[in-house]
Amino acid sequence: MHKWFANIGRYFLMLKSVFSKPERISIYYRQTIREIESHGIGSIGIVAVISVFVGAAITIQTDFNIENPWLPRYIIGVTVRDSLLLEFSSTMVGLVIAGKSGSSIASEIGMMRVTEQIDALEVMGINAAAFLVLPKLIALVIFLPILCALSVAVGLLGGYLVCLIGDVIPVSDYIYGIQYVFYPYYLAYAMFKAACYGFLITTIASYFGYHVEGGAVQVGRSSTRAVVISSILILMTDLILTNIILH
Amino acid sequence: MIRLEHIYKKFDDRYVLNDITVNLEQGKCNLVIGESGSGKTVLMKSVVGLAEVDQGEIWYAERNFTRMERHERQELRKEMGMLFQGGALFDSMTIEDNVMFPLNMFTRDTYSSKLDRVNFCLDRVGLKQVNRMIPAELSGGMKKRAAIARAIAMSPAFLFCDEPNSGLDPKTAIKIDNLIHEITTEYNITTVVNSHDMNSVLEIGDRVIYIYEGCKCWEGTKEEVLHTDNEELNNFVFATRMAQQIKREG
Ligand SMILES: Nc1ncnc2c1ncn2[C@@H]1O[C@H](COP(=O)(O)OP(=O)(O)OP(=O)(O)O)[C@@H](O)[C@H]1O
Numbered sequence: 001m002h003k004w005f006a007n008i009g010r011y012f013l014m015l016k017s018v019f020s021k022p023e024r025i026s027i028y029y030r031q032t033i034r035e036i037e038s039h040g041i042g043s044i045g046i047v048a049v050i051s052v053f054v055g056a057a058i059t060i061q062t063d064f065n066i067e068n069p070w071l072p073r074y075i076i077g078v079t080v081r082d083s084l085l086l087e088f089s090s091t092m093v094g095l096v097i098a099g100k101s102g103s104s105i106a107s108e109i110g111m112m113r114v115t116e117q118i119d120a121l122e123v124m125g126i127n128a129a130a131f132l133v134l135p136k137l138i139a140l141v142i143f144l145p146i147l148c149a150l151s152v153a154v155g156l157l158g159g160y161l162v163c164l165i166g167d168v169i170p171v172s173d174y175i176y177g178i179q180y181v182f183y184p185y186y187l188a189y190a191m192f193k194a195a196c197y198g199f200l201i202t203t204i205a206s207y208f209g210y211h212v213e214g215g216a217v218q219v220g221r222s223s224t225r226a227v228v229i230s231s232i233l234i235l236m237t238d239l240i241l242t243n244i245i246l247h
Numbered sequence: 248m249i250r251l252e253h254i255y256k257k258f259d260d261r262y263v264l265n266d267i268t269v270n271l272e273q274g275k276c277n278l279v280i281g282e283s284g285s286g287k288t289v290l291m292k293s294v295v296g297l298a299e300v301d302q303g304e305i306w307y308a309e310r311n312f313t314r315m316e317r318h319e320r321q322e323l324r325k326e327m328g329m330l331f332q333g334g335a336l337f338d339s340m341t342i343e344d345n346v347m348f349p350l351n352m353f354t355r356d357t358y359s360s361k362l363d364r365v366n367f368c369l370d371r372v373g374l375k376q377v378n379r380m381i382p383a384e385l386s387g388g389m390k391k392r393a394a395i396a397r398a399i400a401m402s403p404a405f406l407f408c409d410e411p412n413s414g415l416d417p418k419t420a421i422k423i424d425n426l427i428h429e430i431t432t433e434y435n436i437t438t439v440v441n442s443h444d445m446n447s448v449l450e451i452g453d454r455v456i457y458i459y460e461g462c463k464c465w466e467g468t469k470e471e472v473l474h475t476d477n478e479e480l481n482n483f484v485f486a487t488r489m490a491q492q493i494k495r496e497g
């Protein structure tokens with residue numbers, strides 16, 4: 001218990017130094033672009049693949065669950081769209097990126113810690129926490145909402161494909177359904193959640209990497225722990241945000 | 248000049264540094280020698296603030312380092328260069344980017360003048376045609392030399408080298424030692440070198456500080472090292488059979 005409080009304290013101390021004034025804006029900017037490339041652009045593929053399958057699966061499942069002759073068939077399109085928007089896309093993107101980028105951030109920073117590269121930064125007079133974490137943080141907070149929107153689109157495409165190929169509902173019903181009473185607010189909500197997850201993933205992964213002591217084994221362990229903890233916190237945050245915002 | 252006053256540092260309940268008081272002089276190579284595990288690295292890290300001391304004060308000229316705020320330390324550190332025992336090169340960057348990194352961070356020079364500086368530093372440590380390589384492609388000794396190049400890139404006023412020549416062949420080792428010594432006298436900087444290599448001691452030890460089990464056991468010059476009657480130091484200096492023989496004959 002005592003250890004948990006110490007960890008939380010150190011986490012906020014790290015955040016404090018992350019948000020101090022950067023030494024050189026131009027270098028941070030360049031670094032941020034690089035992080036967007038690796039953690040953002042580099043994740044489009046996996047997010048797209050997963051989303052298309054999940055979209056297809058949700059469509060089939062919704063069709064299976066709503067076998068009510070009183071309800072119009074396009075309701076399935078509406079349900080698929082809303083469950084992607086309200087829950088699936090943001091959570092899925094969060095968990096996928098927690099696994100992919102979270103572990104890579106934790107092990108990258110952890111490796112830099114154990115090989116004294118972080119000490120080398122500090123001795124040069126550079127705020128190592130800010131230099132390492134801030135570009136990643138900006139990259140993920142900006143790019144996770146984009147990935148989330150992409151995931152919604154590709155998920156809907158997955159549903160479309162399954163209507164086209166399989167024996168679910170007529171394509172025209174599906175198309176009508178996903179356009180039926182669309183609240184743009186839902187999309188903003190999904191993207192906002194994704195941005196929160198981006199913040200959680202980066203800061204937690206960085207925290208675990210930054211405070212590694214030891215060697216390769218500890219680096220591996222802390223990157224696992226970063227993924228586990230950020231996944232749990234993503235789901236908890238999801239619950240809290242859903243409760244606050246949708247109620 | 249750097250002045251250490253009654254430095255104590257403990258890990259768990261074990262004192263690793265025990266009441267160390269010493270002046271590290273400007274324009275000289277201050278050699279800290281001692282067996283493996285005697286506390287040299289911990290001492291150096293305490294001096295640059297990577298480890299917090301438990302007691303005692305560290306003065307950089309008239310500035311009290313131990314009482315500085317984080318941003319004040321950051322300012323002071325721009326005047327420091329440090330070579331880590333393991334090199335600590337940034338392994339995602341090329342050697343050129345490694346050496347240029349502090350220049351990019353703190354100077355507003357043009358790219359070509361920074362590149363000139365990088366090549367000058369790499370040339371000084373005897374590295375050629377490695378600009379585009381990444382650290383993993385260099386040998387251990389080359390990494391060390393690249394790390395020295397990075398440490399001197401900003402023309403520091405305080406240079407810290409943790410075992411600059413361990414893992415190098417004797418010829419290169421002496422070259423590196425002489426390089427450090429040259430830079431020290433040329434730019435009149437305060438240099439601290441950790442070493443357990445007697446060759447370095449005799450080559451560049453303007454001032455020699457002997458650490459034994461975390462205590463400062465002896466200090467003097469390289470000439471005095473060979474004629475001391477301090478028992479621990481004698482055991483350290485004349486550890487090899489060859490050295491003992493030379494002493495007996497000499
Ligand atoms: N982070 C740490 N936690 C606990 N003990 C430590 C830590 N760092 C160093 N020590 C202990 O401090 C002592 C001095 O270590 P130090 O690294 O300073 O030795 P050294 O003189 O540099 O040796 P070498 O010549 O082998 O590099 C060792 O006994 C080591 O176990």
Ligand SMILES: [Mg+2]
Pocket residue numbers: 287288289332409
């Ligand atoms: Mg050491």
